[in-house]
Amino acid sequence: MQNIIKTIIVEDEELARSLLKTYLMNFDNIELIHECENGFEGVKMINELKPDLVFLDIQMPKITGFEMLELLEHKPQIIFTTAYDQYALKAFEYNAADYLLKPFSRERLESAVDKVVGKLQQQEPSSDIIENITNFPVGEYLDRVVVKDRHKINIIAVDKIRYFESMDDYVLIYTKEGRHLKQKTMKYFESSLNPKEFIRIHRSYIVRVDEIAEIQQYEKESYIVILHDKVKLKVSKSGYKRIKEVLSF
Numbered sequence: 001m002q003n004i005i006k007t008i009i010v011e012d013e014e015l016a017r018s019l020l021k022t023y024l025m026n027f028d029n030i031e032l033i034h035e036c037e038n039g040f041e042g043v044k045m046i047n048e049l050k051p052d053l054v055f056l057d058i059q060m061p062k063i064t065g066f067e068m069l070e071l072l073e074h075k076p077q078i079i080f081t082t083a084y085d086q087y088a089l090k091a092f093e094y095n096a097a098d099y100l101l102k103p104f105s106r107e108r109l110e111s112a113v114d115k116v117v118g119k120l121q122q123q124e125p126s127s128d129i130i131e132n133i134t135n136f137p138v139g140e141y142l143d144r145v146v147v148k149d150r151h152k153i154n155i156i157a158v159d160k161i162r163y164f165e166s167m168d169d170y171v172l173i174y175t176k177e178g179r180h181l182k183q184k185t186m187k188y189f190e191s192s193l194n195p196k197e198f199i200r201i202h203r204s205y206i207v208r209v210d211e212i213a214e215i216q217q218y219e220k221e222s223y224i225v226i227l228h229d230k231v232k233l234k235v236s237k238s239g240y241k242r243i244k245e246v247l248s249f
Contacts, residue, residue: 005116008049009035010042010068011057011081016102020055020081023109030113039068040153050074053116058082058091063155067146069094070183071153077116142192145173147180154180158197162227164189164206199246201225201239209246 007030011017017035024030033049036042040062046054054076058065065080066087080091083102091099097119098112145156156175165172166186173180190200200206213228215235223235225243235243 003029003120004031005029005053005113005120006031006033006049006051007053007055008033008042008046008051008076009055010039010046010060010065011035011055012037012060013057016057016081020109023106026106027110027113029117039063039065042068043071043148043153046076047073051076052120053077053079053097053113055079055081058087059084063146063153066090066094071146071148077119079112079116141194142189145180145182147173147182149180156180158193162208162211163231163233166204196246199239199242201243202234202236205233205239207233212243212247215240215243 007024009017009020009032011020014037021032021035024032030053033051034045036045039060042054042056051074056065056068056078058080059082060068063071065082069078078094078096080087080096080099081102081104082099085101088099088101097116100108100112141158143158145158145161147154147156156173160175160177162174162176164186165174167181169183169185171182171184171186171189173182186200186203186206189198189206193206196209198206198208207225207227211227212225214226215223216226217223221237223240224232225235226232
């Protein structure tokens with residue numbers, strides 16, 4: 001007897017959901033337990049229902065499929081379903097089981113499900129997020145950060161962020177309204193933010209250039225930056241060099 005694969009669809013287009021459901025009716029080993037119209041609902045239902053497999057669209061309103069994955073506590077197998085081929089590399093960096101380009105055939109879907117069956121039988125890791133994924137097109141940078149605070153999802157525009165602080169496996173994101181905790185690395189943010197707008201001043205801090213009010217020396221070859229609200233942050237030697245390059249002094 002084959003194991004039943006509990007499945008959720010996260011897709012904003014009703015026609016696409018309907019077609020996928022029709023295809024899945026032919027699979028004896030697939031049990032569709034829920035369908036979601038957006039990533040907000042997807043996060044809630046995946047964490048609650050803990051499916052084995054999720055069919056996930058990428059371009060959706062509110063938050064993208066990639067942003068949704070970053071908020072999951074439960075990590076199912078992921079099959080991306082999208083009309084855009086430019087996200088394929090990034091999808092596999094997220095350890096996706098497969099990437100279906102719309103419109104896809106029933107046969108192509110069968111192939112993708114077979115891959116999931118193999119992964120589940122071998123107990124391979126599911127869609128754990130690879131921390132340092134950026135894969136932005138040349139000249140493009142992160143423009144927002146999505147964070148989960150208990151039962152609330154916040155979308156933070158990058159231009160509202162004042163600075164970042166490293167907290168072990170997490171990063172604290174400071175805005176004028178408050179601070180938010182994100183399970184990412186400083187390396188991720190350093191490589192995904194516009195270097196003309198943000199500077200890595202220390203292993204523990206990345207600061208928006210416009211937030212820097214002054215730089216002070218407090219010991220020999222040791223510096224601090226003072227932000228406009230009087231917050232003081234340490235500056236490393238390499239960080240001081242970066243500040244000099246960006247501010248040209």
